[in-house]
Amino acid sequence: MYTLLSGLWKYMFQKDEYCVLILGLDNAGKTTFLEQTKTKFSRNYKGMNLSKITTTVGLNIGTIDVGSARLMFWDLGGQEELQSLWDKYYAESHGVIYVIDSTDEERLSESKIAFEKMITSEVLEGVPLLVLANKQDIETCLSVGDIKTAFSDCAPKIGKRDCLVQPCSALTGNGFRLSTEWLEWLLTVLGSNGISCVM
Structure with a gap:
């Protein structure tokens, strides 16, 4: 009887869990994006001072619940020496958010190389991709059209x-x-791909 009730409880209340990587070069705004997301979608999360966010060395993790889904975000460091660790997380991910600094034209080609290496990984084949052209609040930024052309x-x-x-x-x-x-x-797209991990 307990097993039946336990199974029913899980069926009724357990959320579908999705693991989403946040990738991009250092200083692209990945951690700021994660903090904004956690602040907006987590009831009791106060958030950190966005102006005091520093370069991520390693990994930041954030979780939000939306309806019947739980999104677990893994914000990975974007320095060149840390990019070699990205692929260690690919097999666990159900989606990728790639953040581009729209104000840093000098590093756009570097960002494109990291993007291309990531996107050609067989492990990520078919995994949904959201590309964010960040820092659009700065007048001198490249437009989305400029970034699409560059990539x-x-x-x-x-x-x-x-x-x-x-x-x-x-x-x-x-x-x-x-x-x-x-x-x-x-x-x-995560739901339509039928990919979820229930932990």
């Missing part, structure tokens, strides 16, 4: 996976409707 030769390598490119300002929370659009898209 255009990577487009065929994206393959048949679900992919969305959006402008954003992780610092201000403006410019990409932080509260709904990207998250609704991500939940939709």
Whole structure:
């Protein structure tokens, strides 16, 4: 009887869990994006002072619950020496958010190399991809169109996976409707791919 009730309880109340990597070069705004997300979607989370966020060495983790889904975000350090560790997390991930610093034109080619290496990994084949053109609150930033043009030769390598490119300002929370659009898209594609991990 206990097993039956326990199974029913899990069926009724257990959430589908999805692991989402947040990748990109150092200083792209990955941790700021994660902090904004946790602050907006976690009831009791106060958040840290965004102006005091420093470069991630290793890994930051954040979890939010939305409806019947739980999203676990893994924000990985983006320094060149840490990028070699990214692929250790690929097999566990159900989605990738790749953050690009729209104000750093000098490092755009470096970001593109890291993106291309990530996207051509066989382990990530078919995994949904959200690309965020961050720091759109700064006047001198590149537009989404500029970034799409710079990354255009990577487009065929994206393959048949679900992919969305959006402008954003992780610092201000403006410019990409932080509260709904990207998250609704991500939940939709994760659910439609039938990929979840229940831990």
